[in-house]
Each structure stands twice: as structure tokens, then as C-alpha cells.
Amino acid sequence: xxDILKIGGKEITNRLFxxxxxxxxxxxxxxxxxxxxAQVVTVALRRVNLEDKTDNILEYIPKNCTIMVNTSGAxxxxxxxxxxxxxxxxxxxxxxKLEAIPDNKYLMPDxxxxxxxxxxxxxxxxxxxxYMNPDLIMARKMRxxxxxxxxxxxxxxxxxxxxxxxxxxxxxxxxxxxxxxxxAGLALPSHLAECMESGCxxxxxxxxxxxxxxxxxxxxxxxxxxxxxxxxYLSAGNDLSDQARASSPLTGFLRQD
Amino acid sequence: MQVKLNGKVEDIKVKTxxxxxxxxxxxxxxxxxxxxxxxxPEEKLSGTRLEENDVxxxxxxxxxx
Numbered sequence: 001x002x003d004i005l006k007i008g009g010k011e012i013t014n015r016l017f018x019x020x021x022x023x024x025x026x027x028x029x030x031x032x033x034x035x036x037x038a039q040v041v042t043v044a045l046r047r048v049n050l051e052d053k054t055d056n057i058l059e060y061i062p063k064n065c066t067i068m069v070n071t072s073g074a075x076x077x078x079x080x081x082x083x084x085x086x087x088x089x090x091x092x093x094x095x096x097k098l099e100a101i102p103d104n105k106y107l108m109p110d111x112x113x114x115x116x117x118x119x120x121x122x123x124x125x126x127x128x129x130x131y132m133n134p135d136l137i138m139a140r141k142m143r144x145x146x147x148x149x150x151x152x153x154x155x156x157x158x159x160x161x162x163x164x165x166x167x168x169x170x171x172x173x174x175x176x177x178x179x180x181x182x183x184a185g186l187a188l189p190s191h192l193a194e195c196m197e198s199g200c201x202x203x204x205x206x207x208x209x210x211x212x213x214x215x216x217x218x219x220x221x222x223x224x225x226x227x228x229x230x231x232x233y234l235s236a237g238n239d240l241s242d243q244a245r246a247s248s249p250l251t252g253f254l255r256q257d
Numbered sequence: 258m259q260v261k262l263n264g265k266v267e268d269i270k271v272k273t274x275x276x277x278x279x280x281x282x283x284x285x286x287x288x289x290x291x292x293x294x295x296x297x298p299e300e301k302l303s304g305t306r307l308e309e310n311d312v313x314x315x316x317x318x319x320x321x322x
Contacts, residue, residue, distance in 0.1 A: 019321060020320035020321060020322070021321045022320065022322075023320055029320070042321055043320065044318070044319050044320065044321025044322075045317070045318055045319070045321075046316060046317065046319050047314060047316055048283065048288055048315045048317045056317075056318075057318055057319060057320055069318070070322065072322075082294075085296060086289050087289075089291075090288075090316075092318070157322070183322075184322075
């Protein structure tokens with residue numbers, strides 16, 4: 001099936017985006033990215049540890065992958081914009097996963113600061129992927145400000161709690177004509193399938209794969225789940241119902257009445 | 258002179274950003290350098306003179322979600 005996702009000026013076919021944090025080693029990460037045939041991969045930008053001369057992570061990311069630099073560490077609009085510009089200065093394309101997170105306990109994004117940063121960065125030609133606490137009105141404002149996609153959280157980062165924001169995200173999917181990518185908190189194939197069945201354009205997973213007992217096998221499982229969920233979304237067309245609906249015919253019963 | 262490098266005050270003897278990067282042993286292909294909040298491309302490093310109290314950030318990509 002020819003199911004292409006047009007996003008950020010590119011055409012991709014793999015709807016499982018993978019984050020590169022927390023992997024035990026880069027070799028393992030590379031194998032996980034390869035087995036999932038990842039096409040979109042996130043990285044972060046940090047101060048170089050002046051004593052540490054570890055390997056360059058970019059060398060372990062397959063060449064066909066689009067790199068999306070996140071603005072993690074930014075607490076507000078100004079910090080996020082600064083990181084985005086630095087990422088572009090490092091010549092890594094213009095895809096930015098925009099995060100502005102002032103809260104350390106739940107890592108909840110500040111939607112207002114994020115919106116301000118979308119406005120600035122979109123005008124500067126970035127492909128902006130804002131990470132947001134799902135809210136329809138805010139998603140609409142981010143779209144109007146030039147976001148390339150919307151990335152609502154499924155549950156707080158690293159919690160593995162799954163697609164808890166489903167009701168609101170479904171609303172956003174229905175109303176916002178941009179790719180909707182659920183990001184954060186997804187940890188099981190069923191979580192990913194649920195997102196894709198709901199009509200998400202893609203999902204982004206990091207912690208669950210990186211910290212798995214076997215990241216390579218789990219990456220493969222996640223890849224199947226995303227494909228299954230997507231295919232079901234495109235083909236099923238079933239609604240929820242409050243009432244039972246018989247699957248066998250209600251005629252020709254072997255009974256007297 | 259004293260500059261602030263990645264948040265830490267350092268006493269340095271070199272005069273340009275290019276010399277500083279070389280002294281610290283960084284591969285320019287993998288770092289991005291900010292000098293007083295301005296991004297300095299690789300080809301301009303040796304032409305960027307350092308002054309007292311300059312703020313320099315040297316950053317690189319790491320794993321992140």
C-alpha cells in the first residue's frame with residue numbers, strides 16, 4: 001500500500017519516529033534504528049563536556065534518517081529559539097522538535113511559550129514540531145502560527161503510562177489539518193497501535209525502546225504495532241457503540257417461538 | 258584574559274576563537290560554537306578575536322527524545 005506521510009517538506013513512509021536518548025550504547029541504538037527502519041530520529045544539543053571525548057552520535061544514525069533536533073533544556077520561548085538557531089548553525093537541517101518545559105516534576109510543556117516560539121521559528125524558515133499539552137484551541141493557534149505538525153503528549157515524558165490523552169487528541173486530529181504525532185509516555189505496542197488507530201500521523205518513542213531489556217526486539221515490535229494501527233485506521237471504519245450489535249445473523253434460529 | 262567557557266570562568270592565553278577550539282581539541286565538524294550569543298561558523302573561527310569576559314558556548318549533539 002502506498003501510504004506516504006507528507007511532513008515538513010518531505011515524504012516519509014515510516015510512522016515510528018525514534019528518540020535517541022538513554023541508550024546504553026550507540027551501537028545498540030544504531031541497530032534499533034535499523035531494525036525499525038527509522039526515517040525520523042530526534043537528538044538533543046548540549047554543552048560539550050570539555051574532558052569527555054566520546055563518539056559522535058550522528059555517526060550512528062543511519063544516513064537516510066531525517067534528524068529532528070529537540071530544544072530540550074529550554075524552559076521558555078527565548079531559550080527554545082536560541083537552541084533551534086544553534087541547531088541550524090550546526091548544519092543539521094531545519095526540523096525542530098520544539099519543547100519549552102518549565103516544570104521539572106511532570107515535565108509539562110508551557111503551551112503559551114511554545115506558541116510564541118512557533119511564531120518566531122516558523123517565520124525564520126524552520127519546520128517546527130511543537131510538543132504540547134493537548135488542547136484544541138492551542139493546537140489551532142500553533143497551526144495558524146506555521147507549525148509543520150502538532151506533537152501532543154500521550155502521558156508525561158518517561159512515565160510509560162500510554163495514550164492517556166486520547167479523547168483530546170482525537171479532537172485535535174479531527175479538527176486540525178496537520179499531521180498529529182503523539183509523543184511521550186508510550187511504552188507498549190498497544191499504546192502505539194491505539195494512537196495510530198485514532199488517526200495519528202505518527203508516534204515518537206524514546207524511553208521505552210532505549211531502556212528496554214532488548215531494545216532491538218522492542219523496536220521491531222513497535223514497528224509492527226505502528227503499521228498494524230495505521231492499516232486498521234485506514235481500513236476499519238468502525239465506530240464505538242453503546243449497544244451490542246450481533247455479528248451472526250438474527251434469523252433462522254433453531255427454536256420453537 | 259578571562260572568558261566564560263561553557264559556564265565556567267577560564268584563564269586563557271590564546272587570542273582567537275579558532276586557537277581556543279584547537280587548544281581544547283575539538284573537531285569543528287561535530288560542535289557548534291556560540292560567541293557572545295552569536296553563532297560562529299567554522300570558517301570564521303580563526304578571524305574571531307577574543308576579548309576579556311567574552312562568553313563562549315561549545316555544544317554538540319547528544320541522544321535525546
